[in-house]
Amino acid sequence: MALQIIDRRLSGKNKSVGNRERFVRRYKEQIAEAVRRAVAKRDIRHMDQAESITIPRKDIREPLFHHGSGGIRDTIHPGNREYVRGDRIQRPPGGAGGAGGGSQASDSGEGEDDFTFTLSKEEFMELFFEDLALPRLLRTHIGSTPQYKTRRSGYSHDGTPHNLAVLRTMRGALGRRIALTKAPHRELKAQQEELEALLAQDDGTSEAVAGLHQRIEALKARIGKVAFLDPIDLRFRNRVKVPEPSSQAVMFCVMDVSGSMDQDRKDLAKRFFILLYLFLTRHYEKIDIVFIRHHTQAAEVSEDEFFHSQESGGTVVSSALVLLDEIIRARYTGGDWNIYVAQASDGDNFNSDGVNCRSLLAEKILPLVRYFAYVQVAQEEQSLWEEYSQLGSLFPHFAMRKVSEPGEIYPVFRDLFKKEGISL
Numbered sequence: 001m002a003l004q005i006i007d008r009r010l011s012g013k014n015k016s017v018g019n020r021e022r023f024v025r026r027y028k029e030q031i032a033e034a035v036r037r038a039v040a041k042r043d044i045r046h047m048d049q050a051e052s053i054t055i056p057r058k059d060i061r062e063p064l065f066h067h068g069s070g071g072i073r074d075t076i077h078p079g080n081r082e083y084v085r086g087d088r089i090q091r092p093p094g095g096a097g098g099a100g101g102g103s104q105a106s107d108s109g110e111g112e113d114d115f116t117f118t119l120s121k122e123e124f125m126e127l128f129f130e131d132l133a134l135p136r137l138l139r140t141h142i143g144s145t146p147q148y149k150t151r152r153s154g155y156s157h158d159g160t161p162h163n164l165a166v167l168r169t170m171r172g173a174l175g176r177r178i179a180l181t182k183a184p185h186r187e188l189k190a191q192q193e194e195l196e197a198l199l200a201q202d203d204g205t206s207e208a209v210a211g212l213h214q215r216i217e218a219l220k221a222r223i224g225k226v227a228f229l230d231p232i233d234l235r236f237r238n239r240v241k242v243p244e245p246s247s248q249a250v251m252f253c254v255m256d257v258s259g260s261m262d263q264d265r266k267d268l269a270k271r272f273f274i275l276l277y278l279f280l281t282r283h284y285e286k287i288d289i290v291f292i293r294h295h296t297q298a299a300e301v302s303e304d305e306f307f308h309s310q311e312s313g314g315t316v317v318s319s320a321l322v323l324l325d326e327i328i329r330a331r332y333t334g335g336d337w338n339i340y341v342a343q344a345s346d347g348d349n350f351n352s353d354g355v356n357c358r359s360l361l362a363e364k365i366l367p368l369v370r371y372f373a374y375v376q377v378a379q380e381e382q383s384l385w386e387e388y389s390q391l392g393s394l395f396p397h398f399a400m401r402k403v404s405e406p407g408e409i410y411p412v413f414r415d416l417f418k419k420e421g422i423s424l
Contacts, residue, residue, distance in 0.1 A: 150239045159236025173233040180226050188219040249338040249370075250288040251280055252324055255306065256345035258295040258315035261377075268377040269344035270307055271409045276342055277303075279417065290327060294320035300327065317349045317384060318356040325364045339369040347382025354387040361388075366395045373416045379404040 083089065155168055195212045202209070253273050257266065280287055291306035292298055295313030298320040324341065332339055349357070366372060372395075376385055379402060391398050401412045 149242060151242055153238045153240040155235040156238040157232075157234060157236070159238070163237045163239075165235045165237050168235040169229075169233055172235060173229050176230065176233060177226055177228070181223050184219050184223050188216065188223070191216050191219065248286060248336055249284065249340060250290060250332050251276070252290045252292060252327075252339070252341045253277075253306065254292045254294070254320050254324060254341065254343040256295075256315065256317065256320075257293050257309070257312055258348070259312050260315060260348040261312075261346050265346050265377045268403055268406065268409065269375070271406060272344055272375055272377075272403070272413060273342070274307070275409065275413050276417075279413075288332075292320050292323060294323075298323040315349050316353050317345060318353050318360060321357055321360040321365060325360065328365070328368055341365070341369055341372045342375070343373070344375045344377060345384060346378040347376045347380075347384040348378075349382065349384045351383075354383040357384060358387040358390060361391060361398075362394065366391065366398060370397060372398045374398075374400045375412065375416075376400070376402045377404070378402070 155165060191212055195209065195216065198206070198209050198212065253276065255269050255273060261269070277289065280289060289303075291301050291303060293301050293306060293309065293311070294317065295311070296316045296319065297313075300323065301309065320343075328339060361372070374388055376382070385400070385402075388398075388400055392400065399416055401416060403409055403412050
């Protein structure tokens with residue numbers, strides 16, 4: 001009988017899912033680099049859309065085997081009527097007639113274009129956030145909606161056929177048969193020995209011999225009625241659900257919207273937080289995201305207000321840190337939460353407020369959080385950067401980076417949230 005395998009995976013017309021997956025695996029490094037280049041060119045609204053990327057032909061060129069230099073070889077070129085051995089051939093003028101090696105089109109020879117490949121939204125996002133994770137994430141809590149994991153828990157008399165423990169069942173059946181037939185087997189052996197003794201004395205026609213034959217047959221019938229396998233012998237592998245600790249995390253997004261944050265700097269901060277938001281919502285099912293905006297005053301806002309509000313004003317960064325500390329102690333206490341903070345600012349702050357910010361972080365916030373990432377969207381070092389720089393040596397889970405152009409956002413983001421043990 002011939003075996004037929006039918007691939008019913010959904011794919012577009014004239015497209016091969018298998019070939020597509022092999023192509024992505026084979027040229028993953030080149031595709032990932034093209035994804036990084038595409039991120040720097042995108043605006044905020046199209047950050048999570050599909051993308052057509054171009055791979056240079058040199059990166060996908062197939063290997064060729066040819067003869068190495070050296071040795072004496074005679075080669076016959078069919079159709080040669082002009083040259084003999086020893087003739088010198090002049091170079092074609094202007095490079096005409098050469099084989100196409102460049103990627104530009106020309107009126108002579110043949111060219112070769114770069115390869116353009118369209119990634120779907122899911123493929124783009126998968127490559128986009130590959131090898132990223134929240135640092136130092138712990139599984140320490142069994143929440144109100146716990147996750148369950150099945151574990152082996154002995155055997156039961158009821159279950160589905162695919163959970164049948166064959167060896168355990170057969171061992172039980174064998175023990176039952178031995179227990180039920182031990183006495184009949186002992187009696188049968190005694191009757192057979194007695195029969196042999198009688199047969200040695202007469203010709204086997206006596207009534208005693210006939211009676212022994214009947215008793216022996218009755219014992220064999222009795223032993224034969226013991227079932228080889230009885231429902232009471234069945235044993236099924238039993239599995240029970242037990243709650244297991246799950247990762248319970250909260251991310252605080254703190255953004256400066258003061259007057260010193262011009263439109264370009266706000267755009268850089270929004271790019272960073274949009275990457276963070278897409279990363280968190282894609283990779284983690286159970287995570288709280290708290291949005292905080294601040295100028296002279298701080299407020300907890302919704303997602304839409306965080307990314308689209310036009311509010312502005314002076315700068316008092318400590319107002320956001322005070323609100324952050326209040327929310328942590330009111331809603332995320334008890335050691336059950338993995339707390340993360342991402343802050344973006346241009347570093348400009350009220351004159352005496354920098355010391356307050358450093359004190360708040362060192363004394364109240366950093367001892368409670370798993371990771372704190374500060375991104376300054378300006379190249380020059382402001383007062384906040386100088387104060388925060390004193391915390392790096394004291395708290396290894398505190399990280400600082402600078403970005404000044406859109407193309408720097410993605411490398412900095414990957415550096416801040418790379419998986420532990422992976423160097424970029």
